Amino acid sequence: MFAFLKKKTTHQVQINDKAVEVNSKETILNSALRQGVAMTHSCRVGGCGTCKCQLLEGDIKALTDFSYILNEEELNQGFILACQAVAKSDLKIRANLSAQTAQIQEVKGTVAAQEALTHDITRLRLRMDSHFPYQAGQYAELAIESLPEVFRSFSFASPAQLDGHLEFFIRMVKGGLLTEYIQQNSLEGRAVTVRGPQGDFYLRPSSAPLLFIAGGSGLAPIKAILEEAQQQNVQRDAVLLFGARQLRDLYLMAELAELGARWQGSFQLIPVLNEEPESSAWQGARGLVTDHIAALWQPTMHAYLCGPPPMVDAASATLIELGMDTQHIHSDRFLTNNNKR
Amino acid sequence: MKLLHYLKFFLFHFIGILSAVFLLGGGHFITFGFALVVCFYMFGDAYAGDDTSTPDYKMPQILTVQLWLALPLLSWIVFSAIWSVLDTDPFGYGAWITQITGYDVLTARASNGPVQYIASLLLTGLMIGLIGTITAHELTHRTWDKVSMWVGRWLLAFSFDTIFAIEHVYGHHHYVATRQDPATAPRGRNVYFHILASTIKGNISAWKIEKTRLQRSKKAVFSWHNAFLRGHAMSLLLVLGAYAIGGLAGMLFFIACALWGKSLLEIVNYMEHYGLVRNPSEPVQPRHSWNSNKRISSWSMFNLTRHSHHHAQGEVPYQDLRPFPDAPMMIGGYLTTIVVAMIPPLWHYKMTPKVLAWDEKYANDNELKLAKEDSLNSGKKAFIQKYQ
Secondary structure, X not given: OHHHHOOOOEEEEEEOOEEEEEEOOOOHHHHHHHOOOOEOOOOOOOOOOXXXXXXXXXXXXXXXXXXXXXXXXXXXXXXXXXXXXXXXXXXXXXXXXXXXXXXXXEEEEEEEEEEEOOOOEEXXXXXXXXOOOOOOOOEEEEEEOOOOOOOEEEEEOOOOOOOOEEEEEEEOOOOOHHHHHHHHOOOOOOEEEEEEEEOOOOOOOOOOOEEEEEXXXXXXXXXXHHHHHHHOOOOOOEEEEXXXXXXXXXXXXXXXXXXXXXXXXXXXXXXXXXXXXXXXXXXXXXXXXXXXXXXXXXXXXXEEEEEOHHHHHHHHHHHHHHOOOHHHEEEEEOOOOOOEO | OHHHHHHHHHXXXXXXXXXXXXXXHOOHHHHHHHHHHHHHXXXXXXXXXXXXXXXXXXXXXXXXXXXXOHHHHHHHHHHHHHHHOOOOOHHHHHHHHHHHHXXXXXXXXXXXXXXXXXXXXXXXXXXXXXXXXXXXXXXXXXXXXXXXXXXXXXXXXXXXXXXXXXXXXXXXXXXXXXXXXXXXXXXXXXXXXXXXXXXXXXXXXXXXXXXXXXXXXXXXXXXXXXXXXXXXXXXXXXXXXXXXXXXXXXXXXXXXXXXXXXXXXXXXXXXXXXXXXXXXXXXXXXXXXXXXXXXXXXXXXOXXXXXXXXXXXXXOOHHHOOOOOOOOEOOOOHHHHHHHXXXXXXXXXXXXXXXXXXXXXXXXXXXXHHHHHHHHOOOOHHHHHHHO
């Protein structure tokens, strides 16, 4: 009851060869899943035993009586239920990791909804046949039934959802087989295949203020990261610079403003247009996103960049020039040739 | 409007107090009071729409205390209900109420006849379900919190269902939507059969789970360590309490209320997973529960209605459950659906197409196989025709 009076503390947990950080308010399973370590699990209330793992070092608090599920031998060998254990010290655990982290999975599903976000960006919402775990910021390969084996890579545009829904923003690439097809056809109800997740673009645990820089459909992984961080009550100041050509290329502004209003910390959304005619009614920032970095820059910031390679490279160079350590610059460059987007 | 998000979960306290007042008011107050509560839920859900908000609660401990308050409230309602069917005035309760309110509850009670007794029973059982079982469901999920577990188990004792605290967490959440789950109703089953079957199988399952736990932790099965036996002893204590208050009549009336309360829980189990299937080796997903986001039901039952998320992530406290608008949806709010379930022909008429649509929209390959087998075994023409 008075647990809320206790200060939140964090501990390091070594799960097989992977390290995760857990806090005193969450279970080992939840922190592992949140940080992309897919421990096997099912019911999450201590009723099934799928998440049982062996505690090799350290102390935990049990949230339920493990002897409902674990037999005497397991109890003696230090087995615990990850979904019902909170760390009281740093821990070392031996666990079954689901194949999902070790290897990329291929899951089938259908298109649940399709929506034009701009004249060349389409939002696809997919309903998958089974839960598809990933970390916000990562990407997957997508193919549609009518173009089998034409896989292209797209970033997830929302955090992983328990009901198996996925969201992607697809920008039409001139001459692009899949993207043109998606742009030009109504796809609701069509079968899809998704392969993934892949990529190491995701939010690193820290308390540093955040600088996000997105261009075009590069907004997708940034939106997913912001939403996931919000679900986890991340309390970091954030600035989002969003570069687009013209007014007609802006999208999701209302949705992001709403997210910003609920964000725990300061939140600034700055759209920047570089090809909007001088005569237009646009009152906001103009030019390239890189022109606006210096004014926003703080030495403690960590940066996450995503979009067309020239933008990512230029922004990255600007940040390094300002003195940012390269280890705090994370980026995902959207390539349009070969297989990437 | 943060305050409203705390206040909305006081709805059951409000309805509970109102119900106790109706019971004490006697005569038409009881019959119309019962009708009013039922209409409030059914029409409320029909016209007040959905609540899909997911506010951030900075002080969830307020919500916890709200839940604990259910125990004194339910005790008061049940005491008043027993009192309303007696000729005597235990503890001078009626005289005292008359004195402080100026309303002569003793004279009002004298006008109660069989109709009032039935209405009183239905209303009290409904309150046992609403304030007792549903609150206890949330509390007994908090296996790490001794106070919540204690309050929760006493609330369950009012419907002879303390085993729920064992079976639900360690049985139902593991086996939901599979054939091993006593609380999941297969296609074609009649709700009245389900009430009996699920009660009996649930008790057997809880006994086995508890026995295994005691053996593993090297404790005697027949001892005070046994939560199954302790729980039923708590219910027995309540029955004896009812006898002490109201003699045989009071005791029988309480037993009837408790059984009606327990039946309501089983009807709710029936509605929440009817006809759904899952391969036991695959994790529980939101599609394995029928969900509802109806406003009045959600407020009054603190989001038990958001059942899809509850089963997919049982550790989440009710205030943080998400609405999952894409999950399979129940036919209406909870009380409306209870009423439909109690009229089997209407239930099958409404639900068979919904279950078949579930097969098409949500089921994966393994589930389709199970759905086919269950449909062919359902004894219902519409299910069989579809898969023949």
